[in-house]
Amino acid sequence: MVAARWNCFSFQLVFAISFIFSIAEVCNGGRTSSFVRNSDLSRDMPLDSDVFLVPPGYNAPQQVHITQGDHLGNAVIVSWVTPDEPGSNSVFYWAENSELKNSAQGIVLTYKYFNYTSGFIHHCTIRDLEFDTKYYYEVGIGNSSRRFWFVTPPAIGPDVPYTFGLIGDLGQTHDSNSTLTHYELNPAKGQTLLFLGDLSYADAYPFHDNARWDTWGRFIERNAAYQPWIWTAGNHEIDVVPAIREVIPFKPYTHRYHVPYTASGSTSPLWYSIKRASTYIIVLSSYSAYGINFTI
Numbered sequence: 001m002v003a004a005r006w007n008c009f010s011f012q013l014v015f016a017i018s019f020i021f022s023i024a025e026v027c028n029g030g031r032t033s034s035f036v037r038n039s040d041l042s043r044d045m046p047l048d049s050d051v052f053l054v055p056p057g058y059n060a061p062q063q064v065h066i067t068q069g070d071h072l073g074n075a076v077i078v079s080w081v082t083p084d085e086p087g088s089n090s091v092f093y094w095a096e097n098s099e100l101k102n103s104a105q106g107i108v109l110t111y112k113y114f115n116y117t118s119g120f121i122h123h124c125t126i127r128d129l130e131f132d133t134k135y136y137y138e139v140g141i142g143n144s145s146r147r148f149w150f151v152t153p154p155a156i157g158p159d160v161p162y163t164f165g166l167i168g169d170l171g172q173t174h175d176s177n178s179t180l181t182h183y184e185l186n187p188a189k190g191q192t193l194l195f196l197g198d199l200s201y202a203d204a205y206p207f208h209d210n211a212r213w214d215t216w217g218r219f220i221e222r223n224a225a226y227q228p229w230i231w232t233a234g235n236h237e238i239d240v241v242p243a244i245r246e247v248i249p250f251k252p253y254t255h256r257y258h259v260p261y262t263a264s265g266s267t268s269p270l271w272y273s274i275k276r277a278s279t280y281i282i283v284l285s286s287y288s289a290y291g292i293n294f295t296i
């Protein structure tokens, strides 16, 4: 009996040891890629980087970006910032191959965050657009006006081909720049970008220096002015700092990045849905309840 037990135990021991060795062997996958992560964390691009250049001309619109403006894709929200004065809230737009220029009137707002005061942030929804059509649009006045374009999606349906890109945690480091460039050069040609939260990482700076929200807006303009970015807030958008009496969650984000939440019957920009081509996109920010019980 004792011998039998020992035999059994020794068998288990041998089995356990051989199991551990086999696991160790399985776990040693070897080198699967030539990629070696940079030991130095990528740093933010300096303020004088070309990707942050302010467009020329007095009060020229900057940080231009667009997103879907309704539930089905027939509208676009155009947003931009004028630095010196409110200027015009109008967007002029026209379909390619059309002589008829339309205009839409938007709103302008500003906000303060500790010792920072924003520029004049414009949001204008242009509606009743045709599906699958290229439109040009212009913002700003006179010599400082700027022209961009976008293509509306095809009508919604179950088998409508459409290509989305996905980016999250972008920030404004040198790696951020190569990430955006990879997206732009990808042969799959993303037509709309789903942004998964964590935009500028301005909250990494003392007092969440909101000037880094402005640099980020200028950085992404090269893509976000030409195709919709569908926005979700992440933890880096919370921006609550009681020590400097900043206790309204998502203040910079919600002032700068408008979304079509009312079109889906939502009561908050932190959750909403849109349809686009063959997709039904539901946006949920898991941080939306943050700060509800906050008091100072």
Ligand SMILES: [Fe+2]
Pocket: 169, 197, 198, 234
């Ligand atoms: Fe993140």
